Amino acid sequence: MPIGARVTRLTYRSLVVAAAAALMTMPLSPAGAHNAPARESRPVHSYQNAIRESVWVDTRLDGDGDGRTDRVAVDIIRPREPDRSGRKIPVIMDASPYYACCGRGNESQRKTYDANGDPVQFPLYYDNYFVPRGYGFVAVDLAGTNRSDGCVDVGGRSDVQSAKAVVDWLNGRGRGYTTRTGTERARAHWTDGRTGMIGKSYDGTIANGVAATGVEGLETIVPIGAISSWYDYYFAKGAPLYDSGPEWLSDYVESPGARARCQAVQQRLIDGAPRTGDLTALWSERDHVPDAGKVRASVFAVHGMQDLNVRSKHFGQWWDALAAEGVERKVWLSQAGHVDPFDFRRAEWVKTLHRWFDHYLLGYDNGIEREPMADIERAPDRWSTDRVWPPRSTDATVLRPGQGTAPGVGTLSLTPARPGTAETFTDDRERDETDWAAAIDRTTPEKAGFLTAPLNRDLRLSGSSTVRITATPTTTSAHLSAVLVDLGPDTIRDYAASGEGITTLPERTCWGPGTAGDSSCFKETRARTKAVDYTIFSRGWADLGNHASAATGRPLTPGKPHTITLDLHASDHVVPAGHRLALIVAGTDRYLIDPPASTPTLRLDLARTSARLPVVGGAPAFVRATAGAPVPPGRDASRPLDGVAEPREIRPVPGGDSR
CATH class of the missing domain: 3.40.50.1820 (Alpha/Beta hydrolase fold, catalytic domain)
Structure with a gap:
């Protein structure tokens, strides 16, 4: 920008x-002519x-x-x-x-x-x-x-x-x-x-x-x-x-x-x-x-x-x-x-x-x-x-998904996939982004995941991302989700729990004078935290039927590839050294988007799919963070990762539980 x-x-x-x-x-009087100008309003009324x-x-x-x-x-x-x-x-x-x-x-x-x-x-x-x-x-x-x-x-x-x-x-x-x-x-x-x-x-x-x-x-x-x-x-x-x-x-x-x-x-x-x-x-x-x-x-x-x-x-x-x-x-x-x-x-x-x-x-x-x-x-x-945001060194960096050693568990790098390379997944409206991230290292039918090796230095993403997807559906309707995940242990605010990252306490602090009918004292809070094995830090969705126009959707042609760009939400996240960066592409993100009319299977064309990410330091920073990456620590790949609680269903009330 x-x-x-x-x-x-x-x-x-x-x-x-x-x-x-x-x-x-x-000052209005000569006696105060050398007084320093006021720098803060005071509670004098x-x-x-x-x-x-x-x-x-x-x-x-x-x-x-x-x-x-x-x-x-x-x-x-x-x-x-x-x-x-x-x-x-x-x-x-x-x-x-x-x-x-x-x-x-x-x-x-x-x-x-x-x-x-x-x-x-x-x-x-x-x-x-x-x-x-x-x-x-x-x-x-x-x-x-x-x-x-x-x-x-x-x-x-x-x-x-x-x-x-x-x-x-x-x-x-x-x-x-x-x-x-x-x-x-x-x-x-x-x-x-x-x-x-x-x-x-x-x-x-x-x-x-x-x-x-x-x-x-x-x-x-x-x-x-x-x-x-x-x-x-x-x-x-x-x-x-x-x-x-x-x-x-x-x-x-x-x-x-x-x-x-x-x-x-x-x-x-x-x-x-x-x-x-x-x-x-x-x-x-x-x-x-x-x-x-x-x-x-x-x-x-x-x-x-x-x-x-x-x-x-x-x-x-x-x-x-x-x-x-x-x-x-x-x-x-x-x-x-x-x-x-x-x-x-x-x-x-x-x-x-x-x-x-x-x-x-x-x-x-x-x-x-x-x-x-x-x-x-x-x-x-x-x-x-x-000093400025995003930092001046931030540059859009295009990362490419590639095939791995198991179906649906691929790579994420600067190198484009070979033409004809593909992954396949079937929309499962009962699954959400936490299910996908928890099974990132395993083949599951409802998602395709793409991962870097563990980073050898921190990698910061700052700003808004997009993911361009080319997919061939089996039905006339399909919804798509894309999420960015930091794979590694951390302690975060438990944003999916009640309070959305805070716990309200009985103690109060006061912020100015009050009256009998209008108290200035409000309940204190503290951070509600959770130890996790992964952090989903950006996400975005689209109806594949809007591939030709962001303004108007239309029925899909089964068996025909369609290309659409998903806008991911703005974020500022540091993937620490030793963690992995992952991109997941799937269908319905339960509770966050409504499912399509049908249940499509989608063939994802890897050579025509990419993520445009705001990397601080650009492509050179990504290369430095992934070159000679350390061997990942031993972990039972079949053990589900521990993430935040499943997001509750949210009604459309701007203000939520803490208006």
Whole structure:
């Protein structure tokens, strides 16, 4: 990915921010003329006496077709002291569909209100921590949820406009009202309009979508485990990832009143998202990646590399698009699943987020934009950093599968297989990637595996991979899976277990002041780990029927070879010396994709199959790691390897068990 284009823009932005910081922190009296500029906001404002209010912002859309434009509920908490002095403040915003139906965070907190309808509890810690430091916090109910009008359209125009309209209102461009149906106007006189959006899962997806509109006043976004393309949430190049579509999620989050008035929207979601996996206009509207060039905000992305709900492909393609456009960006990549960094690296996360918002919303020159771009979790609670990500020496390296000494147990190297060389496997919908990896050294009918010899030095893969497959099916339908595996003992976060890599503890820590109705104290967590014999670190799927078009599937011709490219999920993984790198190609990955209509046997053409992997150091690094490889340690090849627990079936709820 291009990195050089990023440098000029970052340097210019840094100068602007530094200048703004100097102006904002300049002392007003000569006596303080030589004081150092402030580098961190302090908790100097009263949380208990903060202003708590609700406003209804006009979205200028009529999603429910009732003849009047929809208003979304905006619950606000802001420090009283700046309001008294006339000083304007920036805003941190979390726009969500989950504030009433399901809750936010590891403890599923919901909004609460007093007898007058004024907000009492704001879920999560953003209000407790940042309001005393001079920020306003705004919690937006997306259209069709909680106290908002309209309908949920699952990532569509209404969802995005629900939050964009609030950014416009904060910047004096929109209309707000003191009640849901009244005419008394509410104006955001108290803010300078500088807004940062944050949120996990669906909430972070809305932040991506609003940033992709290029709205003025949105200075930064912090998407955590967020979707970048809703099609890729429900399908992988035609292969369905769930047994339902967006209408299920819409029904799940909508307020009871919205369900009755939004049947037409529900039907449009059904009609526009056929289970064939075709890329329709509905999905194109919900793809933010092509609009990365409109993004004005800086982006601090967080993603679990083992997130099996919002898979890391979403992060990878969004990151690559932002990089191509020179957008200021930073990333944390964890070993966890769909988990908020507040629950896997709490103290460091709050500290870093504080400095990020101070820089991009208050203009403090604290140097965060000059620090390493990436934090990567290498082992549970052990992190490394990279100045840029992926590292500059990363190069796409093409590895080739080859035949081994037993059927389905082949080699993986830089050398192409001889023309006509093939392996055969039969789709088994009762097997998954953990079954395949556990039997990597044995011939089994449902997969073909290809392995390097044990490495003589570490080999790092950093970024997104693809696998190009040419296969001949025996039936008119077939699904394909490809996974990358690190074969060797390790201790990892148990991402497939309950908690997705964390265990929630009874003890609490507090992050700012609280009130009787809004505590700042949250349950602590620790890493939930597992000793394994292998680690699956990247995966991807496709419907072979989409071989001719990523947008449209078609029946296969039995006995005819078809070629398709599978997009594997972004990752950053080091295969240690002594371990082996493996590529597995198979059919249905149980619980992660739905099976095809038939049960095909596929003949894999090895000469026309390859993996394009982001190797740090490129092909020379691969050669050094595999040349003169040591003899593998003695092991009973018939003993199944011990991997993580079988992945549980996941319903399509961006937010999972730890919303």
